[in-house]
Amino acid sequence: MAPCCGPRMVMxxxxxxxKVPGFLFWVETPAGKVPxxxxxxxxxxxxxACMARWGINRMGYIVPPGCYxxxxxxxxxxxxxxxxxxxxxxxxxxxxxxxxxxxxxxETFGVNVWCAAGKGTFGTDELVKRINKTALNKVVNHRQLLxxxxxxxxxxxxxxxxxxxxxxxxxxxxxHDLPEFLNNGMVTTPAMRKISFTTYERLLLVPVExxxxxxxxxxxxxxxxxxxxxxxxxxxAILMVLAYLxxxxxxxxxxxxxxxxxxxxxxxLKGTLAGIAWSTLFYFCAHGSTWSMTTTAAxxxxxxxxxxxHALNFTGCTTFxxxxxxKKEMRLGIPIMGxxxxxxxxxxxxxxxx
Amino acid sequence: xxxxxxxxNVATLKLNQAACxxxxxxxxxxxxxxxxxxxxxxxxxxxxxxxxxxxxARNCPVNVISVxxxxxxxxxxxxxxxxxxxxRVMKSNSCC
Ligand code: SF4
Ligand code: SF4
Numbered sequence: 468m469a470p471c472c473g474p475r476m477v478m479x480x481x482x483x484x485x486k487v488p489g490f491l492f493w494v495e496t497p498a499g500k501v502p503x504x505x506x507x508x509x510x511x512x513x514x515x516a517c518m519a520r521w522g523i524n525r526m527g528y529i530v531p532p533g534c535y536x537x538x539x540x541x542x543x544x545x546x547x548x549x550x551x552x553x554x555x556x557x558x559x560x561x562x563x564x565x566x567x568x569x570x571x572x573x574e575t576f577g578v579n580v581w582c583a584a585g586k587g588t589f590g591t592d593e594l595v596k597r598i599n600k601t602a603l604n605k606v607v608n609h610r611q612l613l614x615x616x617x618x619x620x621x622x623x624x625x626x627x628x629x630x631x632x633x634x635x636x637x638x639x640x641x642x643h644d645l646p647e648f649l650n651n652g653m654v655t656t657p658a659m660r661k662i663s664f665t666t667y668e669r670l671l672l673v674p675v676e677x678x679x680x681x682x683x684x685x686x687x688x689x690x691x692x693x694x695x696x697x698x699x700x701x702x703x704a705i706l707m708v709l710a711y712l713x714x715x716x717x718x719x720x721x722x723x724x725x726x727x728x729x730x731x732x733x734x735x736l737k738g739t740l741a742g743i744a745w746s747t748l749f750y751f752c753a754h755g756s757t758w759s760m761t762t763t764a765a766x767x768x769x770x771x772x773x774x775x776x777h778a779l780n781f782t783g784c785t786t787f788x789x790x791x792x793x794k795k796e797m798r799l800g801i802p803i804m805g806x807x808x809x810x811x812x813x814x815x816x817x818x819x820x821x
Numbered sequence: 822x823x824x825x826x827x828x829x830n831v832a833t834l835k836l837n838q839a840a841c842x843x844x845x846x847x848x849x850x851x852x853x854x855x856x857x858x859x860x861x862x863x864x865x866x867x868x869x870x871x872x873x874x875x876x877x878a879r880n881c882p883v884n885v886i887s888v889x890x891x892x893x894x895x896x897x898x899x900x901x902x903x904x905x906x907x908x909r910v911m912k913s914n915s916c917c
Binding site: 584616624733 | 825827828829831833849850851852853872873874875879880882891
């Protein structure tokens with residue numbers, strides 16, 4: 468899954484011109500000229516993708532919506548629909564080298580198919596609008612669109628048919644399966660419908676998660692550092708910040724990567740377990756045996772709670788957690804995490820005056 | 822999905838099987854193979870695998886599936902949760 472949460476952006480793809488990524492030449496169609504685009508990515512495309520994964524210049528990671536030609540499509544060639552997130556556009560055109568298809572790009576404001584479908588921008592209205600705007604019925608003779616399965620939460624297939632005459636086929640989850648789908652007479656195999664969440668896919672989400680967590684954790688670190696500095700001195704302040712940042716990183720990096728191997732289904736419990744592991748590690752690395760009772764108790768309460776919070780937050784990026792499940796976890800978990808933090812602050816304060 | 826499964830007995834998915842016309846659309850769109858086709862009727866086969874994406878409900882031509890759909894980030898839901906409980910929090914502009 469491409470990163471979903473990122474800085475909010477209000478940006479549109481603009482108009483198709485000869486500046487679109489991969490532009491080779493114009494193709495004449497009864498509905499006007501359409502850009503023929505290359506299926507090989509340049510160094511800049513790869514570099515941009517890498518930056519976007521770190522949340523850098525995601526604002527500019529967008530292509531104009533509209534109709535594109537890949538290969539040498541005829542009026543009988545299939546129409547593949549996608550989002551105007553540049554990474555989706557690049558992925559589709561690179562896997563389709565050797566195919567002749569039309570690519571219909573929807574205006575999703577630079578958001579990938581899955582997240583845009585959830586928000587409704589990859590949706591029925593936009594699809595209908597784009598079909599009309601590109602005069603797709605003049606570009607092709609047939610009346611069928613191929614949509615990614617992950618776009619289905621936003622699109623109502625029967626409504627599209629009612630409003631435009633185009634029927635909707637959901638092809639596959641992953642763009643990589645498109646060539647096989649097209650070459651095998653448009654059959655979706657069971658494997659093509661199965662969503663995955665591999666270690667690699669989870670790894671790709673980590674950078675943006677780190678960037679997002681950084682905002683709050685820099686602020687909290689500063690507060691923790693200053694208060695401890697005043698109360699207990701420089702050495703203690705450094706240790707506190709290290710313990711805190713370790714707990715954040717355990718929740719944001721370690722839990723997502725080790726997800727299937729950490730026991731329990733609940734994300735807050737997974738986070739708690741990982742947090743206990745971090746507390747233990749920190750205890751041994753920072754000479755915990757010299758800590759007071761209250762400090763030890765506070766560490767083992769607060770660190771797992773912080774970690775659990777960040778682990779729970781990761782549910783927003785997964786491909787298998789349900790909203791009702793997350794709600795249930797929050798109803799139970801947030802009060803417990805909050806109490807753990809409050810109790811540990813009280814313990815630390817008591818410890819200071821003992 | 823192999824290996825990764827979420828909480829049991831929480832998904833809000835409901836199917837009015839009597840009114841189903843057996844078109845198979847729900848099976849086509851569900852990324853977690855929640856539905857199975859029993860003759861001419863769809864059946865919920867694995868409710869706990871449902872991630873409440875809402876694709877099935879939106880694509881059922883006779884509107885016989887309901888699910889409390891809404892994806893999105895936990896941060897967004899945490900904000901929502903705070904609001905429900907009248908706790909004011911910093912407005913963050915990171916979202917989904
Ligand atoms: S809501 Fe999504 S995951 Fe749940 S059954 Fe429907 S399509 Fe499948
Ligand atoms: S989409 Fe609706 S009508 Fe079609 S099989 Fe599923 S439940 Fe039945």
